[in-house]
Amino acid sequence: MNDYTLILLSGGIGKRMQVNIPKQFLLLSGKPIFIHVLEKVDSIKEIKEIIIPCPKEFISKTLSIINDYGFSTPIHCVEGGETRQESVYKGLLETSYERVIIHEAVRPFVTKEEYKQLIQTKNESVIYGLDIPFTVLKGSTYVEGNLERNKLVNVQLPHKFNKKKLLYAHECARDDNMEFTEDASLYFHYYQSDILILKGSEYNIKITKPIDRKIAEAIYKESILMEES
Numbered sequence: 001m002n003d004y005t006l007i008l009l010s011g012g013i014g015k016r017m018q019v020n021i022p023k024q025f026l027l028l029s030g031k032p033i034f035i036h037v038l039e040k041v042d043s044i045k046e047i048k049e050i051i052i053p054c055p056k057e058f059i060s061k062t063l064s065i066i067n068d069y070g071f072s073t074p075i076h077c078v079e080g081g082e083t084r085q086e087s088v089y090k091g092l093l094e095t096s097y098e099r100v101i102i103h104e105a106v107r108p109f110v111t112k113e114e115y116k117q118l119i120q121t122k123n124e125s126v127i128y129g130l131d132i133p134f135t136v137l138k139g140s141t142y143v144e145g146n147l148e149r150n151k152l153v154n155v156q157l158p159h160k161f162n163k164k165k166l167l168y169a170h171e172c173a174r175d176d177n178m179e180f181t182e183d184a185s186l187y188f189h190y191y192q193s194d195i196l197i198l199k200g201s202e203y204n205i206k207i208t209k210p211i212d213r214k215i216a217e218a219i220y221k222e223s224i225l226m227e228e229s
């Protein structure tokens with residue numbers, strides 16, 4: 001079977017965006033950012049359910065917004081964790097299907113085609129990534145070394161994994177008190193096994209900081225113009 005649960009991380013509290021509502025609720029062209037993602041995935045037949053880990057105090061707001069849009073895929077909200085990793089873990093505990101796709105509520109420019117490519121790719125563990133067009137050095141106050149940029153990848157979401165295997169890796173990380181910023185590094189740490197990297201898109205940005213909202217509105221306008229032409 002090729003059935004998936006989508007875990008849509010929606011755990012932000014707006015700190016880096018410098019706003020007092022979680023950034024997933026901010027409007028992009030008049031619509032909450034996370035709704036743009038749900039609109040892309042709602043008609044993908046392999047996605048049988050959507051689990052949204054989000055802060056407890058925002059569960060009812062999230063559900064009420066979702067209700068206004070009337071999606072056909074079953075959507076459940078669960079209380080997220082203190083960290084991104086804990087939110088994924090809590091989401092994984094609620095999933096009903098053998099495979100999971102992980103995405104973030106604040107990456108609204110993912111395309112349906114990217115989801116389809118992820119699903120159709122035979123490999124079990126797949127992520128999206130982009131080359132790094134700038135130089136990244138190690139260090140904070142002083143330079144401590146360089147990183148070879150042609151060996152680095154800018155990680156994008158969505159990702160897909162086998163649910164049981166990812167859950168086991170998360171349980172190991174919890175036992176070991178290890179914290180990762182995303183699931184490919186966590187999974188790789190425990191399995192050292194193949195995770196295919198598909199070529200991502202410059203448009204699939206993560207809206208994190210105030211400047212990203214301006215970029216997002218520009219991308220949105222461009223996408224509308226392209227649809228119209």
Ligand SMILES: C[C@](O)(CO)[C@H](O)COP(=O)(O)O
Pocket residue numbers: 084104154155156157181182206208
């Ligand atoms: C997964 C991620 O989006 C890759 O760019 C990023 O690491 C998530 O970081 P966050 O701290 O959860 O915003």
